[in-house]
Amino acid sequence: MFHSVVAALVSLVLAPIYDGIERKMRAAVHSRIGPPILQTWYDIIKLFTKEIVVPLGGTWCALATVLELIVLASSAVLLMFVAGIGLSPEGIFWVIVFTVLVSAASSLTILRSVSQNNVYSVVGGFREFSLVLSAEPFLIMSLFLLASGAGSQISRAVAVATAIVASYVVSGRVPYDIAEAEPELSAGVNIELSGPLLGLATVSTVFKKFVSASLTSLVLVSLAGLSGWSSLAATFLLTPATWIAQLILSVMLGRSRVDLAVKFLYTLLFTLSILTLLSYGLGL
Amino acid sequence: MSKTFDDIVKQLVDMGGVVEELKASEVYVRVPRDRLRNFARFLYESGAYFKTCVGVDERQLNNMFAVYYIFGLDELGKDVVLRALAPEDDAWVDSITSEVPAADWCELEFRDLVGIEPRNRLVRRLVLPEDWPDGVYPLRKEFKYDMRPPVGAFREELAEETGIPVGPYHPALHEPEYFELYVEGEKIVDVAYRGFHVHRGIEKLAESPRFTYKQVPFLAERICGICGFVHSTCYLMALEKAAGIEVPERAEFIRSIVLEVERLHSHLLWLGVAAHLLGYDAGFMHAWRIRERVMVLAEYLTGSRKTYGINIIGGVRKDIDLDKIDKTMRTMASLKEEFSKLTEVMLSVPQVKSRASGTGILSKSEARALSVVGPVARASGLYRDIRKDYPYLAYKRVSFKVPLYTEGDNLARLLVRVDEVYESIEIIKQLIDALPGGSISVEEYEIPVGRKAVAAIEAPRGEDVHFIITGVGRPYRWRVRAPTYQNIPALRAMLRGTPLADAPLTIASIDPCFSCTDRVVVYDMRSGRRSSIRITRGG
Amino acid sequence: MVKLSIAKILQIALKAGRVTRKYPSEQPLLTPEFRGAIRIDPTKCWGCGACVRVCPPNALTLTPKDKVATLEYFVGRCIFCGMCAEVCPANAITVTKEFELSSTSIEDLKSGVVHRLVRCSSCGELIWTEAELRATVKSSPISEEYITLCPKCRKLKFGKAAMLGRGGSSE
Numbered sequence: 001m002f003h004s005v006v007a008a009l010v011s012l013v014l015a016p017i018y019d020g021i022e023r024k025m026r027a028a029v030h031s032r033i034g035p036p037i038l039q040t041w042y043d044i045i046k047l048f049t050k051e052i053v054v055p056l057g058g059t060w061c062a063l064a065t066v067l068e069l070i071v072l073a074s075s076a077v078l079l080m081f082v083a084g085i086g087l088s089p090e091g092i093f094w095v096i097v098f099t100v101l102v103s104a105a106s107s108l109t110i111l112r113s114v115s116q117n118n119v120y121s122v123v124g125g126f127r128e129f130s131l132v133l134s135a136e137p138f139l140i141m142s143l144f145l146l147a148s149g150a151g152s153q154i155s156r157a158v159a160v161a162t163a164i165v166a167s168y169v170v171s172g173r174v175p176y177d178i179a180e181a182e183p184e185l186s187a188g189v190n191i192e193l194s195g196p197l198l199g200l201a202t203v204s205t206v207f208k209k210f211v212s213a214s215l216t217s218l219v220l221v222s223l224a225g226l227s228g229w230s231s232l233a234a235t236f237l238l239t240p241a242t243w244i245a246q247l248i249l250s251v252m253l254g255r256s257r258v259d260l261a262v263k264f265l266y267t268l269l270f271t272l273s274i275l276t277l278l279s280y281g282l283g284l
Numbered sequence: 285m286s287k288t289f290d291d292i293v294k295q296l297v298d299m300g301g302v303v304e305e306l307k308a309s310e311v312y313v314r315v316p317r318d319r320l321r322n323f324a325r326f327l328y329e330s331g332a333y334f335k336t337c338v339g340v341d342e343r344q345l346n347n348m349f350a351v352y353y354i355f356g357l358d359e360l361g362k363d364v365v366l367r368a369l370a371p372e373d374d375a376w377v378d379s380i381t382s383e384v385p386a387a388d389w390c391e392l393e394f395r396d397l398v399g400i401e402p403r404n405r406l407v408r409r410l411v412l413p414e415d416w417p418d419g420v421y422p423l424r425k426e427f428k429y430d431m432r433p434p435v436g437a438f439r440e441e442l443a444e445e446t447g448i449p450v451g452p453y454h455p456a457l458h459e460p461e462y463f464e465l466y467v468e469g470e471k472i473v474d475v476a477y478r479g480f481h482v483h484r485g486i487e488k489l490a491e492s493p494r495f496t497y498k499q500v501p502f503l504a505e506r507i508c509g510i511c512g513f514v515h516s517t518c519y520l521m522a523l524e525k526a527a528g529i530e531v532p533e534r535a536e537f538i539r540s541i542v543l544e545v546e547r548l549h550s551h552l553l554w555l556g557v558a559a560h561l562l563g564y565d566a567g568f569m570h571a572w573r574i575r576e577r578v579m580v581l582a583e584y585l586t587g588s589r590k591t592y593g594i595n596i597i598g599g600v601r602k603d604i605d606l607d608k609i610d611k612t613m614r615t616m617a618s619l620k621e622e623f624s625k626l627t628e629v630m631l632s633v634p635q636v637k638s639r640a641s642g643t644g645i646l647s648k649s650e651a652r653a654l655s656v657v658g659p660v661a662r663a664s665g666l667y668r669d670i671r672k673d674y675p676y677l678a679y680k681r682v683s684f685k686v687p688l689y690t691e692g693d694n695l696a697r698l699l700v701r702v703d704e705v706y707e708s709i710e711i712i713k714q715l716i717d718a719l720p721g722g723s724i725s726v727e728e729y730e731i732p733v734g735r736k737a738v739a740a741i742e743a744p745r746g747e748d749v750h751f752i753i754t755g756v757g758r759p760y761r762w763r764v765r766a767p768t769y770q771n772i773p774a775l776r777a778m779l780r781g782t783p784l785a786d787a788p789l790t791i792a793s794i795d796p797c798f799s800c801t802d803r804v805v806v807y808d809m810r811s812g813r814r815s816s817i818r819i820t821r822g823g
Numbered sequence: 824m825v826k827l828s829i830a831k832i833l834q835i836a837l838k839a840g841r842v843t844r845k846y847p848s849e850q851p852l853l854t855p856e857f858r859g860a861i862r863i864d865p866t867k868c869w870g871c872g873a874c875v876r877v878c879p880p881n882a883l884t885l886t887p888k889d890k891v892a893t894l895e896y897f898v899g900r901c902i903f904c905g906m907c908a909e910v911c912p913a914n915a916i917t918v919t920k921e922f923e924l925s926s927t928s929i930e931d932l933k934s935g936v937v938h939r940l941v942r943c944s945s946c947g948e949l950i951w952t953e954a955e956l957r958a959t960v961k962s963s964p965i966s967e968e969y970i971t972l973c974p975k976c977r978k979l980k981f982g983k984a985a986m987l988g989r990g991g992s993s994e
Contacts, residue, residue, distance in 0.1 A: 029836045030569035032843040123470070123784065174563050175635050183561045184785050252829040254635030255563020257785045258470060295918055495879075502879035502904055566832050573842050586852040593858070593904035601909070602856070632828040 003229065004084035007236050008077040015076075015210040016040040016203075018240055029251045032156035040206060046190045047199030055116055055192035062197060064112035071202045072207040075101035079211060083218050083235040086227030087146045095147040099140045102170070102211070105204075106132040112201075113179070113189035116140035124188025125150075127180035127258045131169060134262045138269040145276060146222055155279035156223060162272040163219045169265065171212030171246055172205065209284055213243040287330055289362050296364070299323060309525075309674070310363035310738055317368035317377040320353065321404075324380035327355045327364060333385065333668070334655040335363070335387040335740070335749050336765035339394025341424045342369075345734065345760075349375050349400050354738055354751065358673035363738050366491035370400055379405035383805070388653035389769065395694075396424040399645045411480050417710075422488055429485070429492030463775075463791065470784040474488050475776050497523065497731060497758055501595045504750075507758070507764060510553065513546045514743040515750070515764065516595040519529075521676060522752040523597065526737035529729045533678075534722045535599035540678040541612075541715050542585060542592060542600075543741070544708045548619070549578040550744035551701045551708075558698060559630060561789045562639055567630045574622050581615045584608060599725025609716055616709050627702050642694035644778040647692055654774045657767050658746020659704070660794050663689045663696035669740035682714040694786070697793045743767050745795045768796045847923075858903045859921040863896060867915035870894055870938035870952035874907035874916060883907060887940060892952055895935040898924050913947055913958065943973035945980075 020088040024075030055061045078098045085091035106128070113186070145151065151159070169176045180188045184262050190201050201202020217238035253262040256264070287295075288774040293311055297303060301313040301323065316325050328334070332355040342350045346369075351364040368377050377643070379402035380387050391402040392410035399421035401407070415435040421427065457605055462481070466474040475546035486507060490500045504519040505512040517539050552575035559567030573772035576604075579589045586592035586602055594601045604612075630636060651664035661668045669686045671679045735754045740747050746767030753760040778790050844851060870892055875885045882900035886893055908916040926932055938952035950956065950973050960970060969977050 026565075028841075029566055029833060031573055031836050032569060033843060033845065117957060174565075177563070178785070181563070181785070183563075183788050248833075251566050252633070252832055253564070254559070254567075254633045254639070256635050257783055259638055259783065260635075260638055265944045494881075498877065499879040501943070502902060502906075506902075570832070570835060570839070573839060576842070580852060580854060584856050587856045587858040587905070588903065593902065593906075622835075625831070629828060629831045629835065632831075634829075699869065 003232055004080040005077070006038075007083070007232055008080035011080065011210060011214070011236070011239070012073060012076060012207070014240075015206045016044060018213070018243050019206045019209065021240070022209075022243065025244065025247060026251055028201040029248075040202075044202055046198050047202060048196050050195035050199075052080055052196055053096075053194050055197065058115075060115035061112055061192065064108045064115060065193065065197050065200050065204075068108035068112060069204045069207070071101050071105045071108060072204050072211065075105060076207055076211050076214070079214050079218065080232065080235075083214070083221070084228070084232040087143070087218065087222035088227055089147065089149045092144075092147045095143055103132075103136060103140070105208070106136060108188045109179075109189060109204075116192040118184040118192050120188055121191045124179040124181070124185050124191070127181075128189060129211060130258050130262050131176060131179065134265040135166045135169035135269065139170065141273060142166070142276065143219075145280060146219060151280045153223075155276060158276045158279055159273060160219045160223050162269060162276060164216050165265075165269060165272070166194075167212045167215045167219075168246060168249075170215075171209050171210070173246060173250035175250075175253045176261060178256060178258055178261060181255060209241050209243065209246075210239070214239045215247060216246070289357065289360050292327070292330055292357070292364065295326065296323065299326065301366070304367065305736070307737075309361070310365055312365045312367055312736065314367045314369070317351075317370055320366065320378040321367055321380045321383050322777035323492060324355075325352065327366075328384055330357070331359060332357050332364065333652070334384045335738075335747070336769075337387055337390040337394065338751050338761070338764070339398035339400050339423065339761040340753065341398055343372060344425060347372070349398060351377050351394060351400060352751065353380065354749065355484040356747075358668055358670075361674045363737075363740075365738060375399060376401040376403050378403055381405050382653075385653050386770065386773070388773065390765070391552055392697070394423075397421060399424065399767075410584045422485065427488075429488050429494060430667070463779075463782065463787075465779070465787055467784055472779050472782050472784055472787060475779045477772065477775065479772070487762055487764060491755065491759050493758075495758055497597060500759065500762070502593060504764070505591050505593065505595070508766065510550050511543055511546055511743045511745065511748070512591050513595070514741050515766075517543060517677075518739050518741045518748050518750040519752070519762070519764075520595055520597060521741070522737045522750040523731070523754070525739055526735035526752055526754050527729065527731040529726060529731075530600050531599055532723050532726065533720045534603075535724045537679045537681075537715055538600045538604055539595070539717050541604070541712055542582070542594070543677070544712045544715070545578060545582050545585065547708045548705060548712075549582065550795075551705050552578060552623075554701060554744075554792070555627075555630075555698070557792055558640075558789065559636070561792055562633075562636050564630065564633050564636060567626070567633070567636075570626050570628075572713055574619065574626060577615050577619055581612060584611055590816050591686055596725060598729050599723070601725070603724050604716075604719065609719070612712065612716055616712055620706070620709050623705055631702075637695070638787055639790055640693065640789065641691070642693055642695075643782045643786040644694045644697075644793055645692050645781075646774055646778050648690070649691070650774065650777045654777075655770060656746070656774045657770050658795075659697050659700040660742070660746060660771050660774060662687060663700045664692035665690035668747075670740050672745050674740055676739070677739065678715055678718075679711075681718055681806070682711050684711050691803045694789055694793045701795075740775075746771060768794065770797065851887050851951065853920055853922075856927055857922075859903045859919050860898050860901060860903065861896065861905070861907060862917050862919050863894065863934070865936040867913045868894060868936045868938075869913050869915075869955040869958045870936065871912060871955050873910045873912060875907045877910045879904065879906070880956070887949070890940055892938045892940055893935050896932055897933050899929065899932045901934045926987050941971065944971040945976040946973060948973040948975065950974075 017037060019040040023039060023252060024037055075098055078094055078101060082091050082094045082098055085094065110125050110129050113121045142159040145159045146156060146163070180190060185191070188279045190198060193201050214235055217235045221234045221238065226234055294304065296313050299316045300319065303311060304314050305312040308514055335354040335356045338352040339355065340350045340352065342348055348371055351368050357364065377400060379391055381391060391405070392407065394400050395402055395407060396409060396411045417433050417435065420433045457808065464476040464479040465472050486503060489495060490503060492539045495503060501520055505516040507515040519669040552571050556568045556571035556575065559571060582592065584590045585604065585608055586594045590612060646660065646664045648665040651661055651666050657668060665688065667686060667688055672686055684707045687700045689699055731754055733754055733756055736752065738749065738751050740749045748767055749765040751763040755797040775791060775794060779787060782790050841972055870885065874887045875883045880900045880902050882897050884895050905918045908918050924932070939955055941950045941953050942948065943950055956970065969980065972980060
């Protein structure tokens with residue numbers, strides 16, 4: 001338990017640095033110098049020193065922004081707990097709590113965006129809603145199946161694939177950054193935020209990426225059959241690698257459109273889920 | 285088209301037109317002002333497309349106001365200019381918009397700026413702001429160029445927010461304009477456009493004592509920040525044609541080379557922006573990295589990265605020597621290689637294909653009715669390229685293909701531009717190879733008063749038209765019609781039925797240049813029906 | 824599904840390397856043809872105003888006031904076309920490669936040449952700058968007594984002298 005808490009706290013400090021590495025590497029693919037590795041930290045510090053401006057949409061929006069960060073941070077910590085036990089029946093309670101928190105964070109993002117009195121933000125919120133509906137149910141299902149400990153190596157592998165795709169969507173990267181979509185919606189869900197509130201939202205974005213990367217690492221680790229201390233260490237170490245892999249994929253793609261994204265994700269994840277269920281059912 | 289130019293002129297005369305001036309490239313026909321639409325209908329049916337119309341205060345010459353309607357017979361490479369006169373105390377002409385929808389804006393423009401009323405059509409204020417006083421017409425000669433009339437109260441009633449505003453400052457569109465999109469879910473059902481926020485009165489300035497013939501090219505170059513050389517060249521072509529100045533062949537070649545260099549940088553810029561709008565930032569960065577080579581080449585050839593400043597009356601100021609030829613050839617070779625690699629990757633990105641194809645469709649018949657120009661026309665199956673239709677400068681000496689697509693969607697417009705980059709590279713190589721000797725500008729020239737000319741250039745965004753009437757020391761009237769002016773009305777057709785997410789790409793797909801257009805818009809929905817849903821409520 | 828050719832962007836990036844520069848510690852690329860701000864050599868300038876007449880954006884102005892005329896160059900309006908350098912009869916204007924021109928004070932953007940004005944010694948009419956007068960004398964020698972006269976008085980005096988020289992009488 002102690003190891004997990006330490007790993008979680010260290011991870012939360014490291015997450016903005018992983019994000020800085022991401023920005024630097026993205027810049028490299030763009031043939032530019034890019035910002036310093038600590039830039040995300042600088043951004044966050046700068047934003048928190050600015051004056052508070054209550055956005056159009058007022059208290060609800062501010063409350064949702066704060067809650068979202070708390071919930072995301074908790075889910076990041078919980079994820080380390082799960083990693084410390086391994087995706088197995090012993091950890092099923094934590095898995096359930098984790099999935100509840102992830103869904104809660106998404107709901108709070110949607111609440112934050114639709115509570116702002118701004119069309120761009122509202123459109124962004126509805127886009128987020130469609131994305132959440134088309135990815136998270138599959139993520140939760142595959143996590144439960146993996147944690148149940150049932151199924152053969154093949155069926156577990158299909159469940160892992162589903163979880164990887166769905167957690168990529170959770171990371172909010174291109175092509176699934178449609179809720180923010182700078183050229184279309186001018187930051188969409190974040191449009192009315194500034195100063196410390198935008199700082200909170202920025203940290204939330206980074207934590208979301210962290211949750212996505214460590215979740216991907218965790219399911220991969222579980223496939224290797226690790227548990228306990230070694231599972232925690234492997235997840236912790238694999239996270240930056242997963243983070244970079246996700247980044248490289250996102251750099252090579254363009255932004256999707258909400259109808260195309262939903263269609264694509266449903267087709268892909270639904271097929272994967274059917275395969276998972278079939279393989280579990282047949283006991284492969 | 286079976287009719288010859290002579291047939292058309294003859295028929296115009298039979299209909300009651302009077303040929304005032306017959307030049308090799310254009311004919312000026314005076315027509316009765318109450319029957320303009322008959323002539324316009326005849327020309328449109330004969331295969332002509334509409335270029336623009338110009339209102340001129342000619343009271344100092346003949347005590348009348350005049351309007352010029354310029355039609356292009358692109359298959360014959362000739363222009364027909366209809367001229368109608370109206371007295372000052374009864375200033376009206378027959379509107380032609382019922383026959384030629386493309387004339388909508390320019391008629392409203394001469395109504396606003398010169399005070400000639402187009403009859404038998406709906407009118408509204410287009411260019412002037414709402415608080416501009418009535419009866420003050422900026423392009424009338426008694427209006428001083430630096431005058432600031434007292435403004436009244438802002439009269440316009442702002443509609444209750446019902447749509448999705450895109451602008452006046454939108455991060456994707458970098459220039460002030462305003463679209464209001466009416467949506468159902470994420471599907472656009474209608475569009476309202478409002479522009480002319482950056483009207484700078486350049487035409488008025490050029491005919492003011494502040495400017496001379498020699499200085500106007502530098503002013504013209506600043507109409508557009510991307511295709512400025514097009515405007516200065518087009519102004520000079522019109523002026524040289526009007527004054528009968530023979531430009532040395534070498535100067536014509538240099539102008540053509542620089543025009544193509546400008547097209548290269550413009551298309552690469554556009555391609556980068558399109559990639560950015562599609563969320564493919566790697567494509568954006570690399571398109572602009574490649575473009576940088578073109579910018580450096582432009583600076584080496586002209587002395588400036590943009591607004592080259594080498595155009596003068598009767599030629600150019602900067603010669604191309606052997607070092608420059610060498611550098612140009614090397615740049616073209618590396619550009620071609622890098623560009624083909626980049627576009628291959630860009631077009632293989634799944635989101636680029638899936639989002640660009642099938643969105644923002646402009647059908648051929650709509651394209652024809654609205655007289656759209658440039659890549660927008662060529663992507664909708666209209667074979668229209670001024671370089672082929674009206675070979676100017678050195679373009680008759682080179683061979684190149686005009687890319688043509690029939691889908692009319694965003695992808696087709698993207699592919700037209702991609703193909704044109706290759707063609708431009710080849711054109712530049714051919715021009716450099718065939719560069720003739722001789723001087724680069726004429727020593728002496730004279731500009732007689734009262735001459736008229738129309739000149740057109742294929743700008744990166746489409747046809748740029750300049751019309752000039754010469755005056756004493758400076759133009760008597762200079763009219764600029766930038767390509768975007770002709771293409772914006774087509775956006776309404778393109779945006780309907782397009783997903784909201786693709787609106788920025790669709791708007792960008794005409795490669796709009798709002799400053800060009802505005803140099804001289806409340807675009808209300810003609811139907812007046814607002815089938816919008818309210819989605820602004822939250823919290 | 825996702826084609827593998829999208830990965831070629833990595834290859835392109837690898838080949839291109841880093842292209843942005845750490846300006847201002849790394850200087851940007853300027854070609855030999857680059858036109859920047861102009862410099863006016865006060866020792867050569869006559870104050871004739873040819874550059875002022877050709878300047879499209881009115882960046883150059885020549886204002887006579889009391890005993891001096893000031894040729895002012897306001898770089899804030901300059902479009903760097905270099906037309907002034909082309910028309911200058913004294914070759915006093917050079918186009919430099921300077922482009923880092925921003926400043927917090929508008930006065931830093933202005934530079935100028937002050938010319939002393941000369942008035943006709945006979946009628947007091949303004950002739951023009953001393954420098955221009957010197958240049959005119961250099962190119963077409965005028966005898967001492969005509970130098971400080973305005974063209975009108977000069978003509979008058981010359982006419983008188985010519986008539987006297989022919990032996991006619993002014994009476």
